[in-house]
Amino acid sequence: MLEAAAWADTPVKPSVFYASDDARAGQATRGLITDAGFKPVNTGPLKGARQLEQAGVLLHHIVDYEYAGDAAGLVRFGLAIIEAGPGPIERERIV
Numbered sequence: 001m002l003e004a005a006a007w008a009d010t011p012v013k014p015s016v017f018y019a020s021d022d023a024r025a026g027q028a029t030r031g032l033i034t035d036a037g038f039k040p041v042n043t044g045p046l047k048g049a050r051q052l053e054q055a056g057v058l059l060h061h062i063v064d065y066e067y068a069g070d071a072a073g074l075v076r077f078g079l080a081i082i083e084a085g086p087g088p089i090e091r092e093r094i095v
Helices: 023-035 046-066 071-084
Strands: 015-018 039-042
Touching: 023 039, 039 071, 046 071
Parallel strands: 015 039
Antiparallel strands: none
């Protein structure tokens, strides 16, 4: 689903996550993601890449089990959350 033309009519550019330990490499990656028509999201150093991969696995499971393999269903779900605009949940910090 990482084809810019497939997202042309959506109100929000899809995000592409990346991780890097090298600032120059990270900037080059940001540029490539932007040039491809997506929104780059820096997830921090490479030591966090494992968690990033796990998030991808979770999304694949949701597509398989909740949307019967229809990735478009997951996209519609994500856009519905964005459009609902729930905003941050603020809680009082208990010390």
